[in-house]
Amino acid sequence: MSKSKQRNVPGVRPYGGPAGGWGALRATAQAVRQQMDTFEAPVVLLRTNQPTGFDCPGCAWPDKEHRSTFQFCENGAKAVTWEATNKRVTPEFFERHTVSELLGYSDYELENFGRLTHPMAYDPVTDKFRAVQWEEAFGRIGKAMRGLASPDQVEFYTSGRASNEAAYLLQLFAREYGTNNFPDCSNMCHEATSVGLPQSIGIGKGTVSLADFDQTELVISIGHNPGTNHPRMMGTLHEVARRKVPIIVFNPMRERALERFADPQDVLEMATLGSTDIASTYYQVRAGGDAAALKGIMKAVLALEDERGGVLDREFIARHTRGFEALEADLRATGWADIEYESGLARADLEQVAQAYAASNATIITYGMGITQHNMGTANVRLIADLLLLRGNIGKPGAGICPLRGHSNVQGNRTVGITEKPSAQFLASLQAVFGFRPPSAHGHDAVKAMEAMIAGTARALICLGGNFAVALPDPERCFPAMKNLDLSVHVGTKLNRSHLLVARETYLFPCLGRTELDLQDSGPQSITVEDSMSMVHASAGRLKPASPYLRSECAIIAGMAGAALPDSKVPWTELVADYDRIRDLIERTIPGFEGYNRRIRVPGGFRMPLPPTGRVWPTPSGKAEFSVFPGVRERYEPWDPGCLRLMTIRSHDQYNTTIYGMDDRYRGVFGRRDVLFMNAQDLADLGLAHGDLVDVETVAAGRTLRMEGLTAVQYGISRGSAAAYYPEANVLAPLDYIDEESGTPSYKSIPVRVRRAAAQAR
Ligand SMILES: Nc1nc2c(c(=O)[nH]1)N[C@H]1C(S)=C(S)[C@@H](COP(=O)(O)OP(=O)(O)OC[C@H]3O[C@@H](n4cnc5c(=O)[nH]c(N)nc54)[C@H](O)[C@@H]3O)O[C@H]1N2
Numbered sequence: 202m203s204k205s206k207q208r209n210v211p212g213v214r215p216y217g218g219p220a221g222g223w224g225a226l227r228a229t230a231q232a233v234r235q236q237m238d239t240f241e242a243p244v245v246l247l248r249t250n251q252p253t254g255f256d257c258p259g260c261a262w263p264d265k266e267h268r269s270t271f272q273f274c275e276n277g278a279k280a281v282t283w284e285a286t287n288k289r290v291t292p293e294f295f296e297r298h299t300v301s302e303l304l305g306y307s308d309y310e311l312e313n314f315g316r317l318t319h320p321m322a323y324d325p326v327t328d329k330f331r332a333v334q335w336e337e338a339f340g341r342i343g344k345a346m347r348g349l350a351s352p353d354q355v356e357f358y359t360s361g362r363a364s365n366e367a368a369y370l371l372q373l374f375a376r377e378y379g380t381n382n383f384p385d386c387s388n389m390c391h392e393a394t395s396v397g398l399p400q401s402i403g404i405g406k407g408t409v410s411l412a413d414f415d416q417t418e419l420v421i422s423i424g425h426n427p428g429t430n431h432p433r434m435m436g437t438l439h440e441v442a443r444r445k446v447p448i449i450v451f452n453p454m455r456e457r458a459l460e461r462f463a464d465p466q467d468v469l470e471m472a473t474l475g476s477t478d479i480a481s482t483y484y485q486v487r488a489g490g491d492a493a494a495l496k497g498i499m500k501a502v503l504a505l506e507d508e509r510g511g512v513l514d515r516e517f518i519a520r521h522t523r524g525f526e527a528l529e530a531d532l533r534a535t536g537w538a539d540i541e542y543e544s545g546l547a548r549a550d551l552e553q554v555a556q557a558y559a560a561s562n563a564t565i566i567t568y569g570m571g572i573t574q575h576n577m578g579t580a581n582v583r584l585i586a587d588l589l590l591l592r593g594n595i596g597k598p599g600a601g602i603c604p605l606r607g608h609s610n611v612q613g614n615r616t617v618g619i620t621e622k623p624s625a626q627f628l629a630s631l632q633a634v635f636g637f638r639p640p641s642a643h644g645h646d647a648v649k650a651m652e653a654m655i656a657g658t659a660r661a662l663i664c665l666g667g668n669f670a671v672a673l674p675d676p677e678r679c680f681p682a683m684k685n686l687d688l689s690v691h692v693g694t695k696l697n698r699s700h701l702l703v704a705r706e707t708y709l710f711p712c713l714g715r716t717e718l719d720l721q722d723s724g725p726q727s728i729t730v731e732d733s734m735s736m737v738h739a740s741a742g743r744l745k746p747a748s749p750y751l752r753s754e755c756a757i758i759a760g761m762a763g764a765a766l767p768d769s770k771v772p773w774t775e776l777v778a779d780y781d782r783i784r785d786l787i788e789r790t791i792p793g794f795e796g797y798n799r800r801i802r803v804p805g806g807f808r809m810p811l812p813p814t815g816r817v818w819p820t821p822s823g824k825a826e827f828s829v830f831p832g833v834r835e836r837y838e839p840w841d842p843g844c845l846r847l848m849t850i851r852s853h854d855q856y857n858t859t860i861y862g863m864d865d866r867y868r869g870v871f872g873r874r875d876v877l878f879m880n881a882q883d884l885a886d887l888g889l890a891h892g893d894l895v896d897v898e899t900v901a902a903g904r905t906l907r908m909e910g911l912t913a914v915q916y917g918i919s920r921g922s923a924a925a926y927y928p929e930a931n932v933l934a935p936l937d938y939i940d941e942e943s944g945t946p947s948y949k950s951i952p953v954r955v956r957r958a959a960a961q962a963r
């Protein structure tokens with residue numbers, strides 16, 4: 202064992218320092234150098250997340266009074282410089298490369314070619330994209346859409362970077378056209394939250410605000426990696442830790458930022474090369490073992506109540522909730538042996554968490570993809586709500602539930618109507634305001650949309666951003682389905698693989714990014730976004746657009762809609778001329794946006810209504826609802842000792858399918874992504890050593906799903922769990938292996954077998 206640790210594996214070196222600190226500043230400078238002219242970068246970065254600037258496309262964490270010193274956020278800087286790059290993908294570029302040839306490039310290389318500059322149409326004769334006039338392209342798309350047998354043959358995909366205005370126009374277009382097919386990135390992300398939280402507390406959003414972190418007495422962080430994915434959250438956690446408030450972490454992997462962090466904004470810490478311990482206790486739960494752990498904590502809370510009383514908030518439970526007895530009975534019936542086995546944690550550890558929880562008068566639980574991307578994702582989310590409800594930790598200062606949203610406006614997209622299951626009330630107000638009858642039948646989410654494409658019943662795909670086919674599991678099934686379509690349209694900033702999986706007719710529409718000036722007939726426009734804490738605020742770019750031919754997302758959607766719906770009841774051109782008019786319509790059709798245009802002109806914006814913060818529960822019963830999680834285990838068999846649960850995760854140098862670079866600094870991986878993180882004991886049990894080449898195969902997929910030639914890396918990861926990078930590892934995820942309640946793919950618990958590679962190429 203100790204020998205295997207010493208083995209030198211190329212590109213793998215343990216990272217000794219804290220997260221953040223000078224390394225983050227160096228990486229920020231490097232991101233700037235690689236993508237931008239250095240003289241303009243400081244100006245752009247300084248405007249990020251300022252009251253008069255644009256919203257950072259990096260993550261959905263809110264800003265304190267909207268005045269954070271963003272320029273020190275390494276991954277925000279990567280997101281901004283990647284968009285504001287000076288590299289360009291022009292018609293001449295496409296003239297030089299066929300689509301088949303471009304498909305040979307890596308995801309990293311494709312996006313790194315730079316910003317798309319012209320609207321392009323695919324020409325099957327030459328296998329190349331050719332420049333096309335905007336109006337001509339819209340006309341051709343309109344004709345193709347009008348020629349389809351049913352509106353339900355079109356899928357309208359949204360990626361969560363789209364603004365409220367663009368997302369609202371897209372749903373209006375689709376619903377007037379006649380479908381509720383709205384696959385979106387949220388279906389692969391926090392759908393378990395959107396489905397689970399309304400059942401528990403009546404609304405699918407988090408309940409905490411930044412101020413709650415100032416008053417909290419305990420933070421429990423489950424299944425998210427903020428040092429990489431929500432870097433601005435590290436400032437908040439750093440403050441909490443410095444107040445000596447315990448932060449208890451549940452994560453199968455040792456994530457450096459959750460252990461130690463040096464805040465680049467802390468002059469003293471930087472000068473002394475100091476750092477702050479973030480987690481007070483770090484539990485390396487087994488992947489997919491959170492339900493067992495949460496049930497164990499609640500079982501121990503009940504035991505404390507039995508012992509000494511006063512632990513449960515009985516008054517709150519009686520007044521505000523339903524279903525406590527069923528939960529209690531289930532917890533008492535769940536055995537400790539099962540809890541320990543499934544969670545990989547000791548009873549004594551979970552009892553300690555219960556002690557800390559009982560001692561805290563205000564607890565926040567934060568969580569991310571480690572909870573939602575499981576085949577019991579919705580049930581997992583509900584267990585978190587259950588734990589909080591036991592002590593009345595929703596609707597009081599310093600307490601609440603805090604899902605960490607993904608894309609910077611994914612929450613806003615849902616608020617303004619991107620949902621395949623619209624409420625009757627929303628459809629009625631669309632009809633009242635616009636005078637067309639929107640369809641009421643539920644449409645497709647992301648997995649269902651892809652299944653319809655595979656079955657051939659979906660014929661067209663219109664994507665507002667994103668990289669649909671690469672983000673979804675199972676490329677073996679998804680990629681050919683893209684090519685079988687009659688029509689695909691992609692609104693994007695940079696080239697990616699989904700664009701190249703061309704249909705009979707394919708269009709690439711380059712759009713303005715967040716950082717760029719959006720000039721319409723009435724003058725410069727701003728868009729609006731909603732962050733993880735339901736704050737809605739304006740964002741206005743100032744940079745000169747990457748090309749004079751770019752159009753805004755709103756203008757592109759309106760162009761397509763006008764062409765596809767000649768008798769439309771929506772004044773598309775007028776709306777694009779002045780986005781205030783779009784916001785007026787949002788206000789008229791969606792509750793919570795009263796005084797929209799006025800309120801976004803106040804710096805910092807406004808908060809959407811969150812009834813649970815006032816202990817009002819918009820559930821059918823009017824109470825918060827406890828849930829019962831059957832057993833302790835995720836729903837799949839078989840589970841044998843040779844089988845590991847694979848989590849597919851993000852490196853520090855990527856934004857979803859966008860790969861900025863090949864390093865994962867905090868996990869000690871450099872210049873490569875072809876690794877499999879494994880526990881030392883699991884390696885030994887399989888007769889493997891750190892650095893061995895391995896093949897990974899999915900168990901019980903019904904067909905062979907295999908990834909070959911990964912290098913096994915011995916890592917601080919819980920036994921029985923393994924990790925590889927997304928999107929590469931999507932070849933191992935079956936498309937139908939989902940949380941049945943929410944449709945979320947189980948990206949974080951793919952049962953796999955690991956073997957020494959057949960080909961030991963070295
Ligand atoms: N720089 C950057 N920022 C981003 C993104 C990005 O790719 N890059 N993506 C954005 C998007 S869309 C999203 S959704 C968020 C994602 O943010 P995260 O939710 O942090 O997403 P992941 O990288 O998938 O990390 C999952 C974390 O959960 C842990 N985990 C995995 N499985 C389990 C489990 O079963 N139980 C527990 N307890 N933990 C588990 C992993 O070890 C890892 O630390 O970030 C957003 N922000």
Ligand SMILES: Nc1nc2c(c(=O)[nH]1)N[C@H]1C(S)=C(S)[C@@H](COP(=O)(O)OP(=O)(O)OC[C@H]3O[C@@H](n4cnc5c(=O)[nH]c(N)nc54)[C@H](O)[C@@H]3O)O[C@H]1N2
Nearest residue numbers: 360386390666667668672693694695697849857858927948
């Ligand atoms: N195995 C595995 N798979 C996963 C996940 C996982 O953890 N593991 N995570 C899932 C999650 S949480 C998510 S959210 C999805 C992400 O799925 P998507 O949102 O579909 O993917 P992204 O990689 O964020 O999309 C990148 C593309 O967006 C376009 N783009 C960038 N900026 C803009 C803009 O301002 N406007 C427009 N119109 N386009 C723009 C660019 O062309 C870029 O190529 O992936 C999911 N897939």
Ligand SMILES: [Mo]
Nearest residue numbers: 390391607608
């Ligand atoms: Mo996400």
